[in-house]
Amino acid sequence: MKSNQAIVITGANGNLASYFNRQALEKGYNLILFYNHQNTRLQALQSEFSQKIRLIKTDFAESKDLKPELDSIIRSTGWQIDALFHCSTARSSDFQSLSDSTPETWERIIDVNVKGTFRILQAVLPYFRQQRHGKIVLLGSNVTRIGLPRGSAYSASKAAIANISRSLAAEEAKYNIFINTISPGPIKIDDSHFSESYRKFREEYYREKMSEIPLKRCASFEDVCGLAWFLISENNQYITGEEFYITGGKL
């Protein structure tokens, strides 16, 4: 691979992205990492790989044009963006039914997850169009097909993400841009950043879901990242607009 190849990763300090970041660096990629509040994991990476990492702090709830910051990094480094791995997410952490949910909570989740997806796509697509090459992986969730009681905003936002990728696959195919959504079931993560009550809600949900998974375990980071790497790779020359469920056999 060329030494100037780069990947844009959002939610970069998160669980899944942190695993992917390290794999990407070991493969030789440069990384442009979007983070929100937390950057503890990224600081550790940065001290190890300072020349290969650039950080951008952004709250996707804000309606901000993200391209100028990308432009400035590309100008100063000479990197070429090959792919986007879009992991950032807001969750329905109030775990309320729609009837009891506040408009503010709903709007925030839609702002971060749907409008945020729009913004990051608008920022990277001009590069991909110009170079006639680009691979995009968005993170959905299997709630796009089973729903999420007490999480309707999150499940609606993930369904929107999957449909954005279907639409874009058709719009951008002529520029050799590929876009897919990966929709995992429960992944085992470090959930210490969640409130105690939300952790409890998740634990109950996971316990219930585990009994329905034929392979009897959560998805691992490797299960998800392995597919992402294939979709991003040169080996993928035909798969675009798809939503891939990673659910251990649960339909």
Ligand SMILES: NC(=O)c1ccc[n+]([C@@H]2O[C@H](COP(=O)([O-])OP(=O)(O)OC[C@H]3O[C@@H](n4cnc5c(N)ncnc54)[C@H](OP(=O)(O)O)[C@@H]3O)[C@@H](O)[C@H]2O)c1
């Ligand atoms: N974990 C699972 O079981 C599971 C299952 C299915 C799908 N997924 C999907 O897989 C992806 C990664 O999941 P994960 O478990 O690794 O998530 P995670 O550890 O919670 O990471 C999510 C990241 O999104 C960032 N974020 C939150 N609000 C943001 C905002 N307003 N603007 C910018 N960034 C924001 C967070 O940053 P801050 O902490 O600084 O706010 C965090 O780094 C997500 O899209 C998730 O929906 C996860």
